[in-house]
Amino acid sequence: MNSMSKSRRVRIEDARFLALAAVLWLLAPANSVEAQFTYSVNNGAITITSNTGAGGAVTIPGTLDGLPVTAIGNNAFLGQSNLTSLTLPDSLISIGDSAFANCVNLADATIGKEVTLIGAFPIGSSSGLGA
Numbered sequence: 001m002n003s004m005s006k007s008r009r010v011r012i013e014d015a016r017f018l019a020l021a022a023v024l025w026l027l028a029p030a031n032s033v034e035a036q037f038t039y040s041v042n043n044g045a046i047t048i049t050s051n052t053g054a055g056g057a058v059t060i061p062g063t064l065d066g067l068p069v070t071a072i073g074n075n076a077f078l079g080q081s082n083l084t085s086l087t088l089p090d091s092l093i094s095i096g097d098s099a100f101a102n103c104v105n106l107a108d109a110t111i112g113k114e115v116t117l118i119g120a121f122p123i124g125s126s127s128g129l130g131a
Helices: 003-027
Strands: 037-042 045-051 056-059 067-072 083-087 108-110
Touching: none
Parallel strands: 045 067, 056 083, 083 108
Antiparallel strands: 037 045
């Protein structure tokens, strides 16, 4: 085998590798929303059970893994002082007890229009809301 054939084969293999890497990069989410939250699935709907993200301005999506986000569980964001603002989707129906209690830097919240069940002390008096 001459060096020209070997060189061409390496370039083809490199091109295949780069093409595969590009496809995988395009398929991977830039910032996986799913990775920011832990959640449970019940009857085809999602309940957010905790936030593992960095905080700041948090937007909970209307769907995760193709299922509607319908609830924020009890104590899901309890004491997260890094949470500054919150946007909840229209798909959300319920907010659990103390879901956002003691989020001392939470200063702004937008709640979806379908929320009909709100637990005891969902935000709590130590948040920046209503202060």
